[in-house]
Amino acid sequence: MHALTLPETGHFDEMLLPSGGIRPHYRAFAHWLQAQSPSVLAQKREQANQLFHRVGITFALYGDDAGAERLIPFDTIPRVIPAAEWAKLEAGLAQRVRALNAFLEDIYHEHRIVKAGVVPGEQVFANAQYQPLMQGVNLPGAVWAQVTGVDLIRHADGGYYVLEDNLRVPSGVSYMLENRKMMMRLFPELFARHAIAPVDHYPTLLLSTLRRASARENPTVVVLTPGHHNSAYFEHAFLAQQMGVELVEGRDLFVRDDHVYMRTTAGHKQIDVIYRRIDDTFLDPLAFRPDSMLGVPGLMQAYRKGNVVLANAIGTGVADDKSIYPYVPEMIRYYLGETPILDNVETFQCRHPAELDHVLANLERLVVKEVHGAGGYGMLVGPAASRAELEDFRARLIAQPENYIAQPTLCLSSCPTFVEAGIAPRHIDLRPFVLTDGRETSMVAGGLTRVALRAGSLVVNSSQGGGTKDTWVLEE
Amino acid sequence: MLSRTADHLFWMARQMERAENLARLLDVSLAVSLLPASRGGADVSAPLVLTGTLDAYLARHGEPDASRVLAFMSFDAGNPSSILSCIRHARDNAHAVRGKITAEMWMSINATWLEAREFAQGGAGDQAFFDWVKERSHLFRGATHGTCQRTDAFSFIRLGTFIERADNTARLLEVKRHLLDDADAADYYAWSALLRAVGAFEAYHALYRDAPSGRRVAELLLLRPDMPRSLRACFDEIYKWLARLEGDNGRAAKRLAAELRAAQAYTSVDEVFDAGLHDYLTRMLGDITRLGALVHEAYLEAA
Incomplete structure (x- = not known):
């Protein structure tokens, strides 16, 4: 019926054993799959497409025609994670987020980790993501990142590794929720056969995290969006609706006497917590970019006075910068006195001459990334690059080594995925979303699985042809 | 409610109503244009006068002609008063506040826009299109009444x-x-x-x-x-x-x-x-x- 094939050697496949057999946690699914006719499954995929279009679960591409919207391709073969694996991931993620928040509290106050020589001072204070305005600002509960998205990959050795942390405005959680809804709609029988951990309480968890971020009783929470041209607008609207809070744009808000208000049909209403989906530098034209039309003049002043909470805080970008990433395991040891549960991917910092030499000598085997890049832009995948691309990057590395890090070409695990000619292995990653109020860390089981739909591709970003899958964490 | 939200909701409804009214008017204009002039026929410029687009039309197309007026008022994306434009404005307003309307309202208005674009590929506005516009407007109103x-x-x-x-x-x-x-x-x-x-x-x-x-x-x-x-x-x-x-x-x-x-x-x-x-x-x-x-x-x- 459906031919399942192994990936090229050296990759871990989520469903298939190297022998070609089915891994235990995928057996029930594989059994079901083989009983489905290809034409019925094709119909279901078409149905999913139409529904996503109708619901308008689309994203806008930067640089594309104004208003052009695309669907993120959705694959109907789920990524399945056994309970024991998830338990370890969950502990590792919570640990990491605790350490990152402790790091932010420290570098905006006492700089203990720098003084102790664990993280070099210039990496922190000369970093463009470091916000001097935040030095000495006390935040409720000392929470800097209420919401963190951690990108994980599974390597050839079967272990999970952290590829990067996202502490600014991580997106994708709406796709996690909509993918689950779609799978339950298309294949209800699968959910009867498996004990799959639910995810749809995420908005409730998020709202209670945001409410606890304020010291005020019964705080007013809003979601701040750049507007409907933003690529993640669907998600902003979705989360606001699911939480039952207002979705505001900068022009809906104003600051008076260092308090923030929104304009409503019944007059002005004070705001206590802003779940902002706008980058730091656009938040307040008085404090940052004077040309920003998205922000709220005076917001920074109200924020520094403690009259409004921003989630996440301003200045968190320094902790997820690729130049700081190599130090996260050290942070865990330093702040928590614990052994890191999740490992980093081996990373070469081109700012160190010896490591730069190694990178230049092995360029065609490495992945080179811009330290401040995001979204899969500004990166070189050595093995897939042309001679000209390699030479271009070589020149860039020599000119500005401190702008780059390099990592071995990752063996992202693969998962069987529908492609034009049946089912084929495609590379995937995983982005769980971790919430914290400073005392407790919470998350829903799983996260967003992204899949690189082109054969052999390792780039899973939706802006570059990536798709998504539903992610199942099986309960014991 | 946010003032901006109220504004989008108000215009979403207005533009949808406008699309329906235009469809009604064009439907009748089409019928009347088929009558002999002595019985009130050939009065094809009414939709242009009513929407204040007569001058724009004359500048671009010259003398009003029944099928050209219908196309101009039905599908011309460059005419801000065309049915297609009204539906687009209605949908864009809904899009801006999609978190404030029910999923069923949104799906109804979004599907209307997607299908209207397909109609527009097909060329001239005809009775089937006007009936469809009225139906979609009824449907949206029904979704609003039934779920909002x-x-x-x-x-x-x-x-x-x-x-x-x-x-x-x-x-x-x-x-x-x-x-x-x-x-x-x-x-x-x-x-x-x-x-x-x-x-x-x-x-x-x-x-x-x-x-x-x-x-x-x-x-x-x-x-x-x-x-x-x-x-x-x-x-x-x-x-x-x-x-x-x-x-x-x-x-x-x-x-x-x-x-x-x-x-x-x-x-x-x-x-x-x-x-x-x-x-x-x-x-x-x-x-x-x-x-x-x-x-x-x-x-x-x-x-």
Whole structure:
């Protein structure tokens, strides 16, 4: 019926054993799959497409025609994670987020980790993501990142590794929720056969995290969006609706006497917590970019006075910068006195001459990334690059080594995925979303699985042809 | 509710209502254009006059020609008053507040936009298209009625619908005024077309059991409270939805709405004709515009 094939050697496949057999946690699914006719499954995929279009679960591409919207391709073969694996991931993620928040509290106050020589001072204070305005600002509960998205990959050795942390405005959680809804709609029988951990309480968890971020009783929470041209607008609207809070744009808000208000049909209403989906530098034209039309003049002043909470805080970008990433395991040891549960991917910092030499000598085997890049832009995948691309990057590395890090070409695990000619292995990653109020860390089981739909591709970003899958964490 | 949200909801409803009204008008224009000129046919410029796009049309296409007018008013994306443009504006407004409307409302209006684009690929506006537009408008209204919570959001949606409808009914009568002015020179076909445009053909015959006359058509569409597209019914609704809005900042709008409603309720058709239909309609159109501006000032402006 459906031919399942192994990936090229050296990759871990989520469903298939190297022998070609089915891994235990995928057996029930594989059994079901083989009983489905290809034409019925094709119909279901078409149905999913139409529904996503109708619901308008689309994203806008930067640089594309104004208003052009695309669907993120959705694959109907789920990524399945056994309970024991998830338990370890969950502990590792919570640990990491605790350490990152402790790091932010420290570098905006006492700089203990720098003084102790664990993280070099210039990496922190000369970093463009470091916000001097935040030095000495006390935040409720000392929470800097209420919401963190951690990108994980599974390597050839079967272990999970952290590829990067996202502490600014991580997106994708709406796709996690909509993918689950779609799978339950298309294949209800699968959910009867498996004990799959639910995810749809995420908005409730998020709202209670945001409410606890304020010291005020019964705080007013809003979601701040750049507007409907933003690529993640669907998600902003979705989360606001699911939480039952207002979705505001900068022009809906104003600051008076260092308090923030929104304009409503019944007059002005004070705001206590802003779940902002706008980058730091656009938040307040008085404090940052004077040309920003998205922000709220005076917001920074109200924020520094403690009259409004921003989630996440301003200045968190320094902790997820690729130049700081190599130090996260050290942070865990330093702040928590614990052994890191999740490992980093081996990373070469081109700012160190010896490591730069190694990178230049092995360029065609490495992945080179811009330290401040995001979204899969500004990166070189050595093995897939042309001679000209390699030479271009070589020149860039020599000119500005401190702008780059390099990592071995990752063996992202693969998962069987529908492609034009049946089912084929495609590379995937995983982005769980971790919430914290400073005392407790919470998350829903799983996260967003992204899949690189082109054969052999390792780039899973939706802006570059990536798709998504539903992610199942099986309960014991 | 955010002022901006109210603004999007109001215009979402207005643009959808506008698309429906245009479809009604074009549907009738198409029918009338097939009549001989002696029976009121060949009056193909009415949709252009009514939407204020006659000059734009003349500049681009020259003499009005039935099929070209239909295409211009149905699918021309460069014409901000075309049905396609109205649907796009309605959908864009809904998109901007999609978290504030129900999933079913959003899916209905989004699907309308997606399918309208496909219709537009097909070329000329025809009866099948106009029927489809009316159906989609009914569907959206149904989804709104059946799923939308009765908060201020609903009030702003209804307000948008009825301000637009009042404006449209008044304009439609103004454009066809030459038929009404001469109160007894009834032309069966032209009257019938007008009544069909506002879905009042059956009601007219049930009420008057007689061939249409100008005075009766005017009475039906201006003064009868039980005709859902009459000016009177629109003013009743506008008054009702405005009165429900919280807050004091809408006093001026609420007062004008109450005045218009009372005036419409206690006017007879003879008074309308004695004063002159044109003057009457001109005053109504001015009042409706003023009401829209007051609503904007009080609730919708993000100032």
